[in-house]
Amino acid sequence: MARPAIRLDAVLVQAFIAGALSFAHLHDLAAAAGQDGWKAWAYPISVDLLLVAAWRRLRSEGPSRLAWCWFLIALVASLGANVATAGFLDLEHPPAWLRFGVAGWPALAFLGGTLLAHTAHAPETTPEPDRSAPAAPESVPEPPAVTEPEAAQVPAAVESPALPAAEPAPTVPAALVDHARKVADDHQARTGSRIDTDTLRARLGVPPQLADAIAAQLV
Template sequence: MGRIRPDPVLVQAVIAGALSFAHLHDLAAAAGQDGWKAWAYPISVDLLLVAAWRRLRNDGSSRLAWCWFVIALVASLGANVVTAGFLDLRHPPAWLRFGIAGWPALAFLGGTLLAHTQSAAEAADPGLPAHVTPAPAPVPDPVVAAEPAAKPAELDAGLLPAAEPPTEPSLPAPAPAPVPAALVAHARKVADEHRARTGDPIDTDTLRARLGVPPQLADSIAAQLT
């Protein structure tokens, strides 16, 4: 099991979030929101802040997302400053009570707009479902310009080499026909008789005529007699 190492940035975020949460709770309680309502205010502010930041991160910069991000940030930062002793929370002013009382409706409006307002990419493509980022268009491959064909005048002048005509692939030589051993022995006797009578080795045409066989078979027999 690996050793757990705390992340300083995460620890700092937890501490800052807890302090801001407590300040918002104290401010709501001082403005007359007691019980569970005082705890709901910091949750509402933090959720609106996260929703606006997520919209900025996923869909890019937009006036709507920046507007509600700044509103939630001012609400959170204002609670931190107000609870530092700049106001007498035992006798909160009327504008503070008015702002705390109107915050739920304002947060509901902001959350609804962030959730249901189309981004610029979604508005450009009406068929795209909500909250789906369009895939980037594929980059076309670079087109290589084809070289112009050589003109006959350039070929005649010797500026460009003439294209060689395509050569047909050579076919393999046919395998020699099998020759029976008895026919080879008879052909050898005929060849010996011809040599004894003329003094010269028998040629293929004479051998074919004496044996009465096709030219291909005569070639095969002559190849075995040599």
């Protein structure tokens, strides 16, 4: 059996180089702020893990204020270290605010990681019906009884009013059905249960009728 050929991906190589440089800058900044030994190496790991956790939350559950907030905090921490180690700060005599920020980062990162791991994404809520509209009458009065002479004057066949035609089912593009199937498979893999129509509609951002049509094709 032939072994698969090892191919170098330029994007992965670039990502590895950029990650290594950012890791080194965070380590140098933490060491300059008084965090020596293993603590200086733990800071870049903490920043990168928080950045990855927030990005994974955005990819798996969609945009949310919580995930965007912690993604930007970790991104600013990483970019700030890259800029600070480029000669804009005197790392031989770091300012007090830098020492304060580095010392307080573990508590901030712990809070962000806990919220990202244990805060569920709130699904879209269905709007409540308008309670200001007049309520329907509880009972409808019965029509007066028709006597035999009056019944004789009633025509034998009375045409009933035509009922409105049912709205045709919306046409669902094949690409949208494939995307919905991937979303449903991902939901079942994570939760162990099939995705319901309301959750599918919230994840796809489509109207209720279109969501029902898509769910019918996923059965």
